[in-house]
Each structure stands twice: as structure tokens, then as C-alpha cells.
Amino acid sequence: MASLYTPYTLTLSPPPAPPHIQLQFRFLRDGEVTSAPKILRLFRGYSDIADVQLVFFAEGGEYSNTCSVSLAVFLAQGEWLAIGLDDALPRRIRATYLAFAESGTYTFNITSGEGGGQQGDPARVAARVRVERLPVNREVVLLERPIDGEWRLAGYGPTPGGSVEIDLRVVGGDVYALAVDDYGVRFVADLAVQVGQRIRPTQYTGWVYEITQAGQLPSVEPAWWAAVGENPSQPLGTARAVARRYFQPIALGPGPVEVV
Structure with missing residues (x-):
């Protein structure tokens, strides 16, 4: 007796992944490339400084790791508090606000702010x-x-x-x-x-x-x-x-x- 049963499978496609951007940093110290390790941390703001959102580390001193982050999250936030540190003596630290709209390698200059010339x-x-x-x-x-x-x-x-x-x-x-x-x-x-x-x-x-x-x-x-x-x-x-x-x-x- 012939069977009328036909086996089948149901495949559900996963929802599309939300758009992400790839961020990397190129670190300078007082405008120059140096070999000492450098680190940069991103925060949502000064009041959230205990809650680190992203960390970029350059062991060789120049190019950091790359992070993949949600573009929608970055656009909704707008500006992010960035704090960069070069622990080589004399130590340098710089804090500023940054905004991102697309993937890229961004230059971050860790400087003392004591550059010469008339201000x-x-x-x-x-x-x-x-x-x-x-x-x-x-x-x-x-x-x-x-x-x-x-x-x-x-x-x-x-x-x-x-x-x-x-x-x-x-x-x-x-x-x-x-x-x-x-x-x-x-x-x-x-x-x-x-x-x-x-x-x-x-x-x-x-x-x-x-x-x-x-x-x-x-x-x-x-x-x-x-x-x-x-x-x-x-x-x-x-x-x-x-x-x-x-x-x-x-x-x-x-x-x-x-x-x-």
C-alpha cells in the first residue's frame, strides 16, 4: 500500500544581524609614534566613569585591537568620553569626547597639552x-x-x-x-x-x-x-x-x- 506521507523540514532564517562598525585606534604621543604600550577606554559620560564600555590596547604603542560595535548604539549615544593613557615616564593622559559614524581607524594623540607657541x-x-x-x-x-x-x-x-x-x-x-x-x-x-x-x-x-x-x-x-x-x-x-x-x-x- 502506497504511503501518502511526505517528510519535510521547516527552516527558519535567523533575523538579520544589526549593522556594526569596526573601530580601531592609532595612538600618538605628543604627535609622534612611540613604542610604549597605550590604552584607551570609552565611557558613556563622566557620571558613568565606573562603567567602561570599550577598551582599546596597543601593546606595540601604535595600532590598537579592533572592536566590532553596534552602529545604532553609537549613533544613539552621540558623544563618548574617551580617556587615553601612556604610562611611559613622564606619564601622559588625555580625556576628550569623541563621536563615531562609520568604521575606521581613528588617530588619538595622547598629549600633555603643553605645546609651544602662542595660544x-x-x-x-x-x-x-x-x-x-x-x-x-x-x-x-x-x-x-x-x-x-x-x-x-x-x-x-x-x-x-x-x-x-x-x-x-x-x-x-x-x-x-x-x-x-x-x-x-x-x-x-x-x-x-x-x-x-x-x-x-x-x-x-x-x-x-x-x-x-x-x-x-x-x-x-x-x-x-x-x-x-x-x-x-x-x-x-x-x-x-x-x-x-x-x-x-x-x-x-x-x-x-x-x-x-
Whole structure:
């Protein structure tokens, strides 16, 4: 008697792994490569300094180990407190805040901060940024051209609410301001995104996409769109986004600063 039973198997595909980035550090000491071991620890902030998140160690003094970390976690955190240590005498330590948006080898200079040369007089400048006549938070970089013609960084800072006074160090030269728009993060499949983040197509065509509803980017890069009419939000995976024009950096100057 023939059997009607047909054996079969059911295979479930595991969900796609969330996007990760690979981080490595190249360590310098006072701007130079040295052979003494160096270590860098990442923390979420000063109040969480007892809770180390990542450790990078360079036994040979220059290149550290590589860590694979969740891109969504790093973007959601924003800035991370980084503390680097070179225990060779005289010992050096440096603490600063770092932000990461993609894989790479990042240079970290462990320096005493006692470099020679004139550091400049304290000053301030009022910075105001408008995009399409509306106040926005953007990075403003101040460059100074002293009498010797050698350009230097005088200061920088964001403009929360659209305007702020930025602290500078000047040496009596002409000061120019450079306003930088948010270029966004290059599209990564299945990336978890938050409201306010900007996503940039892998083939940039003049538009970036601002997340208006949190979710996850699609597994395949979509057909990107331009802002039309009232520019309604559109699905972007399980998230939603609106198209925003990316504005090239704008420079002004020279302009007056207030020495304090």
C-alpha cells in the first residue's frame, strides 16, 4: 500500500544581524609614534566613569585591537568620553569626547597639552545660523589668519536654538566663520534610527533624509525622493523620513570678535 506521507523540514532564517562598525585606534604621543604600550577606554559620560564600555590596547604603542560595535548604539549615544593613557615616564593622559559614524581607524594623540607657541587671547563672537530663514543648530568653525599668514583654528561650537556666543583664542589676525550643514550618516541596511538623525544615500544627489519616526532602515537601499510640495514624510523601512536639502558650507569674514 502506497504511503501518502511526505517528510519535510521547516527552516527558519535567523533575523538579520544589526549593522556594526569596526573601530580601531592609532595612538600618538605628543604627535609622534612611540613604542610604549597605550590604552584607551570609552565611557558613556563622566557620571558613568565606573562603567567602561570599550577598551582599546596597543601593546606595540601604535595600532590598537579592533572592536566590532553596534552602529545604532553609537549613533544613539552621540558623544563618548574617551580617556587615553601612556604610562611611559613622564606619564601622559588625555580625556576628550569623541563621536563615531562609520568604521575606521581613528588617530588619538595622547598629549600633555603643553605645546609651544602662542595660544592666543580669550575672545568671543556671536554666531547665528539660519537655514531657509529659520534658526537651526549647526556647527560653526572659526579660522584666523595671523600676520604671518599661517592659518590657525580659533574656535568652534554648535548653535543651539540658532544662535550662541562662541569662545575663541585669537592672536590679532583676521577671523573667518565657516557654517557646516548636517551631512548625515551614509545609508546602512537594517540600521536602527532615531528621530532627528539624517541619512545620506550611498550615491549622493543633493538630498539627505531626516528621520521623523524612529524605526529600522530597509534591507535594500530604496529609491530616494526629492522634496515636493509640502514635503510629507515617507516610509524608510519601518521608519519615516522627509527629504532635506543639504547646503554646502558657507564662509563669512573677516569679521569682528570681542577680546575679553
